[in-house]
Amino acid sequence: MLREINSLQRRVNANSTQFGRDSADFLYDAGRGFLAGLKSQEKEIKALMAEIAKSVSTTVKRELKIKSPSRVLRADGRDSGRPMDGTRWPARSWTTCLPAGRVLRSPCGAISGRPAGRDQA
Known part of the structure; x- marks a missing residue:
């Protein structure tokens, strides 16, 4: 057994x-x-992927009512420079943070002077 x-x-x-x-x-x-x-079926798959990507992009823009990303994200950009701990902005002005000889025309404007990385002529 x-x-x-x-x-x-x-x-x-x-x-x-x-x-x-x-x-x-x-x-x-x-x-x-x-x-x-x-x-x-690689060509057909790529075409379908492109179609899906466009559809997703269009749907997101429509649902979020985005006509211009800069308009929608303007408030977020305003907050991006603020301290994360909830404290207030520093009391000093923008110009005290700049190197000597450079002038800030506006908080969103360009800094005057020679662009970095360019040789002087």
Whole structure:
């Protein structure tokens, strides 16, 4: 009786091993076929991805009522320079933070002087 059980167990082990190998081979071949199918449809997939991206962009702009990103994000930009801890702006003026010889025309304007990285003529 013990011999029969051991014999049956060996057969189960052998069949299980073969089933595992056959399954792995099948899945590998199926994966290769799937990949080949995707490659053959690459142009169509790229066109669909572009269409989806445009649709998402249009939907976001419509839902957020964005006509100009600068108008929508203007308030966020105003807050971006403020301290994160909730304290007030420093009492000193903008010009005290600038290097000597440079003048700030407006908080959003350009700083006068030679652009960085340019050779003097």
